[in-house]
Amino acid sequence: MLQMSVNSGADAAPKGAFARTLAQLPEGEAGVLDRLDLPDDIARRLMELGFLPGHIIVPARSAPGGEPRVYRVDGSEVALRRETASRLILRPSKGAA
Amino acid sequence: MSDCHDCDGCAVAVAPPPLHKGARTHVVAIIGPPNSGKSTLFNRLTGLRQKVANFPGVTVEQRVGKAKMDKAKTPHHSEVVLVDLPGVYSLSPRSEDEQVTHDVLAGTMPGIPKPDALLLILDCTNLGRHLVLAAPILSLKLPTLVILNMADDLKNRGGHVDTAELASELGSPVALVSATKGQGVEKVFQFMEGTSAGTTSLAPPRVELPILQDIPRCRQWAHDIGTGAAYRAPAPPIWTRRLDSVFLHPIAGPLIFLMVVAGVFQTIFKGAKPLMDGLQALIQTSGQWIEHILPPSIFRSLLVDGIWSGIGAVIVFLPQILLLFLFIGILEDSGYLARAALIADRTMSKFGLQGKSFIPLISAYACAVPAIMATRTIENKRDRLATILIAPFMTCSARLPVYTLIIAAFIADRPLIGHFFGMQAGALLGLYVLGFVAAIATARLLKSSILKSERVPFVLEMPPYRWPTLRSLSLRLIDRSKVFLRRAGTVILLVIVVLWVLENLPVKNGQPPEIADSFAGMIGHAVEPAIKPLGFNWKIGIGLISSIAAREVIVGTLGTIYHKEGTSESVGLREALRSDLTPGGAIALLVFFAFAMQCMSTIAVVRRETGGWKWPAIQFAYMTFLAYICALITNQVVRSGIFT
Numbered sequence: 001m002l003q004m005s006v007n008s009g010a011d012a013a014p015k016g017a018f019a020r021t022l023a024q025l026p027e028g029e030a031g032v033l034d035r036l037d038l039p040d041d042i043a044r045r046l047m048e049l050g051f052l053p054g055h056i057i058v059p060a061r062s063a064p065g066g067e068p069r070v071y072r073v074d075g076s077e078v079a080l081r082r083e084t085a086s087r088l089i090l091r092p093s094k095g096a097a
Numbered sequence: 098m099s100d101c102h103d104c105d106g107c108a109v110a111v112a113p114p115p116l117h118k119g120a121r122t123h124v125v126a127i128i129g130p131p132n133s134g135k136s137t138l139f140n141r142l143t144g145l146r147q148k149v150a151n152f153p154g155v156t157v158e159q160r161v162g163k164a165k166m167d168k169a170k171t172p173h174h175s176e177v178v179l180v181d182l183p184g185v186y187s188l189s190p191r192s193e194d195e196q197v198t199h200d201v202l203a204g205t206m207p208g209i210p211k212p213d214a215l216l217l218i219l220d221c222t223n224l225g226r227h228l229v230l231a232a233p234i235l236s237l238k239l240p241t242l243v244i245l246n247m248a249d250d251l252k253n254r255g256g257h258v259d260t261a262e263l264a265s266e267l268g269s270p271v272a273l274v275s276a277t278k279g280q281g282v283e284k285v286f287q288f289m290e291g292t293s294a295g296t297t298s299l300a301p302p303r304v305e306l307p308i309l310q311d312i313p314r315c316r317q318w319a320h321d322i323g324t325g326a327a328y329r330a331p332a333p334p335i336w337t338r339r340l341d342s343v344f345l346h347p348i349a350g351p352l353i354f355l356m357v358v359a360g361v362f363q364t365i366f367k368g369a370k371p372l373m374d375g376l377q378a379l380i381q382t383s384g385q386w387i388e389h390i391l392p393p394s395i396f397r398s399l400l401v402d403g404i405w406s407g408i409g410a411v412i413v414f415l416p417q418i419l420l421l422f423l424f425i426g427i428l429e430d431s432g433y434l435a436r437a438a439l440i441a442d443r444t445m446s447k448f449g450l451q452g453k454s455f456i457p458l459i460s461a462y463a464c465a466v467p468a469i470m471a472t473r474t475i476e477n478k479r480d481r482l483a484t485i486l487i488a489p490f491m492t493c494s495a496r497l498p499v500y501t502l503i504i505a506a507f508i509a510d511r512p513l514i515g516h517f518f519g520m521q522a523g524a525l526l527g528l529y530v531l532g533f534v535a536a537i538a539t540a541r542l543l544k545s546s547i548l549k550s551e552r553v554p555f556v557l558e559m560p561p562y563r564w565p566t567l568r569s570l571s572l573r574l575i576d577r578s579k580v581f582l583r584r585a586g587t588v589i590l591l592v593i594v595v596l597w598v599l600e601n602l603p604v605k606n607g608q609p610p611e612i613a614d615s616f617a618g619m620i621g622h623a624v625e626p627a628i629k630p631l632g633f634n635w636k637i638g639i640g641l642i643s644s645i646a647a648r649e650v651i652v653g654t655l656g657t658i659y660h661k662e663g664t665s666e667s668v669g670l671r672e673a674l675r676s677d678l679t680p681g682g683a684i685a686l687l688v689f690f691a692f693a694m695q696c697m698s699t700i701a702v703v704r705r706e707t708g709g710w711k712w713p714a715i716q717f718a719y720m721t722f723l724a725y726i727c728a729l730i731t732n733q734v735v736r737s738g739i740f741t
Contacts, residue, residue: 052312061345063350074225
């Protein structure tokens with residue numbers, strides 16, 4: 001239920017600009033994380049794994065069916081479900097460094 | 098704690114006996130993030146001189162061992178006590194693992210003295226991220242050795258770090274180590290010699306430590322430290338990428354996964370069989386041998402039918418446990434287990450579980466005991482507990498003799514679909530489905546009630562592929578066998594002996610009584626009113642009591658009661674049951690066995706794995722309640738004649 005509402009974009013892009021989530025980033029394309037739209041506790045856990053604002057994340061292979069997907073971040077590979085990845089908001093692609 | 102007396106490793110951990118005045122034990126804790134090679138290093142330093150228990154009151158496993166020191170250099174401590182802490186990324190106590198780590202380091206963990214020194218182990222192929230943990234550790238101001246593990250990987254993949262510079266930045270000694278290969282381990286021993294002799298002096302870090310709550314700032318701090326030590330990250334692991342393109346291929350990946358799962362299942366289901374039969378035969382023959390050399394008496398019966406067969410009931414699990422853990426060891430150490438969990442996750446998430454629950458649950462079709470032990474690979478505590486609680490619903494091999502006997506006695510073998518699939522096969526399949534449905538329904542119930550997580554996300558780190566080492570595999574097998582024999586085996590043995598007492602006392606004219614007149618028989622009669630609505634009589638009541646030892650025991654017990662051969666192929670026993678039980682009672686018995694937790698070994702293992710009697714008690718009550726209600730409904734429905 002949760003992931004559907006997020007995917008439909010109901011609560012996305014509060015800044016007005018079109019902000020993509022990590023779940024929408026195609027395999028192999030680099031994105032820069034802007035913020036984690038998650039409760040503080042969960043966000044901290046992901047940050048400890050390298051999902052920090054400003055870090056580059058590259059989606060890699062996924063399980064059959066498209067999720068969970070492996071993400072290359074901060075020197076390691078971590079798999080997330082779509083419901084989590086869709087809460088990680090990326091910077092607009094121009095800002096990708 | 099009371100059951101610790103039989104090992105030498107724990108004496109120190111539980112209550113350190115002062116050997117000499119002033120020479121109190123020197124405790125060194127090993128700390129590091131998950132996948133940093135902490136346990137490998139711990140095994141390197143201690144070898145077989147270790148013991149496993151749970152930290153008091155929690156499911157977190159506590160491993161304490163001893164490292165032998167050079168007597169000439171450390172006159173006061175010939176050995177150092179090593180505590181392996183759970184893998185953590187920070188010291189803020191949010192999870193059970195972090196709480197345990199926090200408590201041990203603060204010296205508030207009961208039974209474990211505050212560590213005198215620390216070994217901080219970090220994966221140097223990922224130093225930027227792992228160095229973050231150095232900040233809270235160094236702020237503890239304990240003598241600390243920073244161990245950069247996987248040094249061989251770093252070198253092979255073109256990475257570099259200046260250890261001398263890093264040491265002066267951090268104010269702590271730094272050692273490059275490869276724990277799997279044993280390279281650089283002597284530096285760890287040198288450090289422990291220094292701390293135990295009290296010759297190590299603390300140097301303040303040259304760099305300022307960051308504010309620990311601010312993760313981005315800590316990460317930046319770690320980056321700056323790495324840059325200062327000329328850290329060059331290694332190239333990505335080429336072989337891991339190549340292997341992932343096969344193992345996580347959209348088509349080949351799932352196929353390989355299914356083959357691996359089928360292999361695991363086949364091995365523990367079929368491969369363990371000859372070994373188990375062999376062990377059973379050995380116990381039986383030696384039991385008979387004891388019977389021959391001793392004069393007949395009640396004590397001989399206690400020795401042979403009670404204690405000796407109890408020992409047999411314990412060791413008969415070893416082949417399955419060893420084979421399953423050999424497999425899991427290879428899968429986990431090679432890195433494939435994380436990939437398998439990734440592939441299975443989508444399916445398992447539909448039941449409120451996750452990918453890592455898959456292999457334990459499949460194993461439970463052979464036996465819940467090794468399966469529950471295998472849940473240790475699930476890091477998320479709630480998912481692990483949910484998996485433990487539903488595993489006994491899977492139709493294990495011990496249910497088969499009961500199913501075979503009752504189905505053969507009460508269900509006519511008429512063709513159901515064609516000639517190959519008859520009513521009897523259909524009934525057996527139905528029982529498998531019944532167990533599976535109960536398992537997933539329970540999983541959903543748990544995840545929406547008592548195990549409702551605060552939406553902890555599924556996070557799975559993908560370690561690089563590595564060759565499993567023989568050393569690590571064999572240590573794991575020894576470790577698991579010891580844990581099972583000591584922690585679960587004692588309970589199983591005790592229950593078997595108690596059951597023997599119930600079935601063989603009170604003595605009549607110096608002879609053991611007919612089973613109907615024994616304590617077990619009395620209990621059977623006493624519970625008859627309660628089980629009568631299910632269509633069971635007092636004989637089934639005795640059978641149910643005896644089957645607490647193991648489900649299949651009911652077949653032998655019923656044989657004794659009816660004076661027939663007590664096997665599932667026994668024609669005489671089938672006829673006796675047919676004339677004594679109603680069809681409703683018989684089908685209800687099948688349903689009862691599908692749901693009830695009639696297995697002391699499972700209860701003992703759940704107790705050991707969850708660190709107390711609370712969960713096995715809840716589980717036993719829940720499963721027995723479910724079995725009772727469903728058997729009751731079954732009997733009433735069949736009796737009412739809806740299906741005839």
